[in-house]
Amino acid sequence: MKEFEYYNPKSVAETLNILENTKNNNRIIAGGTDVLLMMNDGRIGPDHVINIQGVGELKYIVIEKSLVRIGAASTFTDVEQNEYIKKKIKGLYEACAHVGSPQIRNLGTVGGNVINASVAGDSISVFLSLGANLIIRSSKGKRKISLREYYNGGNQTRIQPDELLTEIQFKKPDNGVANAFFKLGKRNALAIVDIGAAVTICRNAEQTCTSAKIIGGALSRYPLEFTKVQEYLIGKKINRQTFANTYEMLQEAVYESIKDRPMEVYYKQEAVRGTFDVAFEDILRQYEERSDWNEENYDSIYLERRKV
Amino acid sequence: MKKIMIRFTLNGEKYEREVFPNMRVLDFLRNEMGMRSVKEGCSEGECGACTVIYNGRAVTSCTMLAGQIDGGEIITLEGLSNKGELDVLQQSFMEEGAVQCGYCTPGMILSAKALLMHNPTPTHDEVRRAISGNLCRCTGYVKIVKAIEMASQKIAQE
Ligand code: FES
Ligand code: FES
Ligand code: FES
Ligand code: FES
Numbered sequence: 001m002k003e004f005e006y007y008n009p010k011s012v013a014e015t016l017n018i019l020e021n022t023k024n025n026n027r028i029i030a031g032g033t034d035v036l037l038m039m040n041d042g043r044i045g046p047d048h049v050i051n052i053q054g055v056g057e058l059k060y061i062v063i064e065k066s067l068v069r070i071g072a073a074s075t076f077t078d079v080e081q082n083e084y085i086k087k088k089i090k091g092l093y094e095a096c097a098h099v100g101s102p103q104i105r106n107l108g109t110v111g112g113n114v115i116n117a118s119v120a121g122d123s124i125s126v127f128l129s130l131g132a133n134l135i136i137r138s139s140k141g142k143r144k145i146s147l148r149e150y151y152n153g154g155n156q157t158r159i160q161p162d163e164l165l166t167e168i169q170f171k172k173p174d175n176g177v178a179n180a181f182f183k184l185g186k187r188n189a190l191a192i193v194d195i196g197a198a199v200t201i202c203r204n205a206e207q208t209c210t211s212a213k214i215i216g217g218a219l220s221r222y223p224l225e226f227t228k229v230q231e232y233l234i235g236k237k238i239n240r241q242t243f244a245n246t247y248e249m250l251q252e253a254v255y256e257s258i259k260d261r262p263m264e265v266y267y268k269q270e271a272v273r274g275t276f277d278v279a280f281e282d283i284l285r286q287y288e289e290r291s292d293w294n295e296e297n298y299d300s301i302y303l304e305r306r307k308v
Numbered sequence: 309m310k311k312i313m314i315r316f317t318l319n320g321e322k323y324e325r326e327v328f329p330n331m332r333v334l335d336f337l338r339n340e341m342g343m344r345s346v347k348e349g350c351s352e353g354e355c356g357a358c359t360v361i362y363n364g365r366a367v368t369s370c371t372m373l374a375g376q377i378d379g380g381e382i383i384t385l386e387g388l389s390n391k392g393e394l395d396v397l398q399q400s401f402m403e404e405g406a407v408q409c410g411y412c413t414p415g416m417i418l419s420a421k422a423l424l425m426h427n428p429t430p431t432h433d434e435v436r437r438a439i440s441g442n443l444c445r446c447t448g449y450v451k452i453v454k455a456i457e458m459a460s461q462k463i464a465q466e
Contacts, residue, residue, distance in 0.1 A: 001330040001331075001332075002330065003309040003328075003330055004309070004329060004330060005309075005310060005329070006310075006312050006329030006373070006375050008312075008375060008378060029373070029376075031371075032371055032372055032373060032376060033353055033368075033371045036332070036370075036371045036372065036373065037352055037353065037371065039330075040332070040351065049329065049373070051373065051375055051376055053376055054378075054379070077365070100353070100441070101353070101354075101356065101368075101440060101441020101442075102366055102419065102437070102438060102440065102441050103353070103356060103359055103366050103367050103368040103419070103441045104353055104368065104371070104441065106362075106365040106366060106367050107367050107368070107371065107372065
């Protein structure tokens with residue numbers, strides 16, 4: 001591994017200061033699970049490595065009245081073990097519970113997943129389906145950007161060397177919302193996500209769909225938003241038949257996005273259907289069980305601030 | 309390159325060491341601290357041979373920089389046996405015949421140990437999930453899972 005100078009800040013303010021002073025060639029590590037591999041095989045060679053694992057300020061999961069806020073240095077294990085997320089945001093729970101191996105989930109952070117966005121970023125498609133925003137800070141100030149814009153905006157919208165991702169936040173799902181994720185992987189643990197289906201549906205009292213976010217992970221270079229399917233679903237009754245009507249649209253969109261890779265098209269077109277089928281079934285099941293839900297008071301559940 | 313100072317607890321003993329920051333925890337534990345039970349397999353966070361317990365949780369030491377253990381607590385296989393007396397997991401692995409070539413065994417036992425520390429009576433699926441990041445080329449896992457379940461029963465009987 002190339003030589004570098006190592007920093008171990010304890011606060012956000014200290015981190016921003018270091019970032020500002022090292023912005024010619026720095027790299028942040030949180031768990032280190034992605035970045036270390038890149039440094040070890042020489043894909044990247046930063047002169048300054050800043051470990052933010054010790055910044056307690058960045059480890060929290062807060063459920064507010066209308067907002068869910070997740071500190072960027074929260075690990076997948078932290079998210080998976082949050083009772084509110086497990087019960088109410090099932091897709092996010094599923095995605096985080098199945099990233100890599102247990103060892104990787106204990107180290108890897110949701111913030112790192114977003115920033116290092118390999119297509120393997122399981123959590124990213126779920127965050128996209130939830131309409132998440134990122135809070136990014138630098139010593140000059142703070143910006144808020146939607147995750148969608150972050151990926152679509154090219155290099156200008158991406159994180160800059162003097163910036164730090166501090167939080168991922170999204171609207172707290174109310175009782176009309178169901179969120180599901182299913183991953184078709186080669187193996188259970190250790191699979192770099194093969195095909196992921198992230199679905200967030202909102203329906204009204206008449207069981208009519210009022211909004212839909214349908215995202216496919218690992219189908220093409222970036223998570224794929226199935227806009228046609230989303231438009232189709234709005235205004236329709238949410239049931240098995242409605243979902244079945246979307247299969248052709250899903251397959252067409254997959255074809256469009258990867259038609260330059262004919263070897264993959266056939267397999268992925270088939271797989272996308274099966275993958276979304278499982279996610280849609282989960283949505284239907286959640287709505288069926290919904291009558292049993294009672295709104296417990298989950299406001300402000302803080303993570304115990306521990307080091308891993 | 310400037311060395312950094314790290315303070316940490318390894319198998320119950322406190323240490324203070326100077327290290328080059330570009331050293332991985334895996335190399336640090338093996339080469340500087342003599343913890344030869346920590347094995348290098350894939351070096352990519354995939355095989356689990358390098359697993360250690362860090363602040364109570366199983367982690368892959370090949371994906372961590374030495375600086376990251378500053379202020380933390382590490383347990384390796386060397387820390388499980390107490391003055392020659394084997395840990396209940398080690399004993400169970402032997403009794404159940406869960407070791408063949410042995411390369412995966414230290415990491416396997418530490419993943420199991422981390423599980424039992426948090427959950428002394430895991431279900432069959434919880435055991436399988438806990439070792440899902442530890443690859444074994446030899447045993448086919450059945451005996452490993454049995455050994456962990458045996459250890460859990462022994463703990464419950466104590
Ligand atoms: S050597 Fe670390 S996971 Fe394989
Ligand atoms: S005993 Fe040989 S790899 Fe598991
Ligand atoms: S050595 Fe693995 S197949 Fe020949
Ligand atoms: S017995 Fe270990 S690889 Fe065959």
